[in-house]
Amino acid sequence: MGEDYFRQYGLIAVFLLIAVSVPIGMLMLSRVGTIVCMRPTRPTPTEPEPEPSDRTINPEEVKRRSQMVKLATYESGMRAVGSRWTRFNFRYYYFALLFVVFDVETIFLYPWAVRYGVLSETFGWVVLAEVVVFLAVVTLGYVYAWRKKALEWV
Secondary structure (H helix, E strand, O other): OOOHHHHHHHHHHHHHHHHHHHHHHHHHHHHHHHHOOOOOOOOOOOOOOHHHHHHHHHHHHHHHHHHHHOOEEEOOOOEEOOOOOOOOOOHHHHHHHHHHHHHHHHOOHHHHHHHHHHHHHHHHHHHHHHHHHHHHHHHHHHHHHHOOOOOOOO
């Protein structure tokens, strides 16, 4: 009995060792890649790209253009438009947070619904009363959020 008990702690220690060593190993590998020039370092800003011409491109020009590409803002396959700092309304975040809270509370009902038949045979009406109390608390929270106008979309 005691041997199996400590074996479970050994398994937790192995998982903890893996959880710590994988990120540290990735960071060390990235650092080694930078040292041996396998991955780029921080690019230095250069002047804007000149108009295209018929001249040949020398290696310095290739390096300069690659640094400009590294510095360019790129998101979703499109060039960025406008400034990078935009005001974000907190109500959108608040609305999403309320959705997650009520969604997670709804997920708690699923195991109860699956096991209701077995639980009602064992514990009787107490199981139904507990879920009614749970739903009352969830409904009370929903009504509170509704009265505070937290559920209104801007």
